[in-house]
Amino acid sequence: MNYQNPNSDTYCGYVALIGRPNVGKSTLLNCILQHKLSITSAKQQTTRSCIRGVKTDGVYQTIYVDTPGVQKHIKKPLNRYMNRQAMSVLLEVNIVVWILDRCRWTADDENWCHYLKQIGLPIILAVNKTDRLPDRGILLPHFDWLQKQINCVAIIPISAKTSYQVDKLELEVRKYLPSGIHLFQKNQRTDRSSIFLASELIREAMIEYLHQELPYVSRVQVEKFYWTSKTKDKKKLLMIHALIWVENNRQKQIVIGKGGQQLKIIGSQARQSLQHQFKSLVCLKLWVKVNPGWSSNPDILRQLA
Numbered sequence: 001m002n003y004q005n006p007n008s009d010t011y012c013g014y015v016a017l018i019g020r021p022n023v024g025k026s027t028l029l030n031c032i033l034q035h036k037l038s039i040t041s042a043k044q045q046t047t048r049s050c051i052r053g054v055k056t057d058g059v060y061q062t063i064y065v066d067t068p069g070v071q072k073h074i075k076k077p078l079n080r081y082m083n084r085q086a087m088s089v090l091l092e093v094n095i096v097v098w099i100l101d102r103c104r105w106t107a108d109d110e111n112w113c114h115y116l117k118q119i120g121l122p123i124i125l126a127v128n129k130t131d132r133l134p135d136r137g138i139l140l141p142h143f144d145w146l147q148k149q150i151n152c153v154a155i156i157p158i159s160a161k162t163s164y165q166v167d168k169l170e171l172e173v174r175k176y177l178p179s180g181i182h183l184f185q186k187n188q189r190t191d192r193s194s195i196f197l198a199s200e201l202i203r204e205a206m207i208e209y210l211h212q213e214l215p216y217v218s219r220v221q222v223e224k225f226y227w228t229s230k231t232k233d234k235k236k237l238l239m240i241h242a243l244i245w246v247e248n249n250r251q252k253q254i255v256i257g258k259g260g261q262q263l264k265i266i267g268s269q270a271r272q273s274l275q276h277q278f279k280s281l282v283c284l285k286l287w288v289k290v291n292p293g294w295s296s297n298p299d300i301l302r303q304l305a
């Protein structure tokens with residue numbers, strides 16, 4: 001299973017970060033890149049499409065692919081789309097990092113286990129959130145049990161939140177990178193555009209401040225994204241205009257809130273994240289628009305990819 005050629009100069013490969021929703025896949029990607037690339041939340045269904053994060057270290061280039069969680073209610077077209085994204089990623093990667101939440105093992109984990117047994121890729125188990133274990137001693141017998149469930153090359157306890165042993169996980173991943181030229185520039189962190197990252201940060205603020213299903217039936221479309229130097233003190237200012245699409249007028253009212261208060265809060269939170277991400281002052285303008293049935297429209301779903 002080790003593809004490395006001792007005579008090769010450089011190594012480059014794709015690594016899927018997979019696991020059921022909320023185990024910490026996006027938090028792990030951000031921790032590895034030491035940069036917020038993928039939005040995270042305590043609520044489920046945050047990551048919608050695959051996000052590739054690139055880490056180059058000397059001769060090694062590792063391309064991590066963060067995947068959406070597999071959705072239970074697969075009847076909805078948006079959920080079916082997210083499941084396809086998560087599954088099809090396994091066809092393009094060299095290594096799988098399967099993330100588990102401490103000793104928890106659910107029917108979703110069982111399903112992943114069944115699926116992964118058939119794919120013939122090196123699998124590394126990352127047992128996450130160990131910072132929340134009062135005693136790490138309970139992990140050892142669990143690891144024995146895990147080894148009986150699936151043939152993996154390593155089991156590593158980590159915490160994506162505190163970075164505990166994330167470096168160890170990265171070193172393990174490197175062992176299985178195939179020989180090959182680097183596909184991305186040394187300083188490039190993602191294949192995603194700034195416009196995509198901006199729309200994700202706005203969506204993250206919506207997930208934070210809106211309850212229940214609403215953020216999941218909304219879509220953010222960035223219409224304008226440009227820098228000007230029109231501030232009084234001639235500092236660079238990033239102008240972002242975005243539309244929030246919802247499915248009906250009732251949802252529109254909720255997003256806007258009484259007297260526009262809710263939208264103001266979302267905008268203010270999103271602006272802070274955008275300023276941090278783009279290291280610039282940001283002027284953010286948001287509009288809420290209705291597009292009935294967008295989440296069942298195949299053309300729009302394709303645009304999410």
Ligand SMILES: Nc1nc2c(ncn2[C@@H]2O[C@H](COP(=O)(O)OP(=O)(O)O)[C@@H](O)[C@H]2O)c(=O)[nH]1
Binds near residue numbers: 019026044046158160
């Ligand atoms: N305590 C703790 N919380 C974590 C850790 N990793 C992720 N989380 C939290 O778990 C929740 C889900 O994380 P997220 O990365 O969005 O999960 P994903 O759905 O698998 O991408 C968030 O609230 C994270 O802050 C960890 O190592 N320790």
Ligand SMILES: [Mg+2]
Binds near residue numbers: 027038039046
């Ligand atoms: Mg995620």
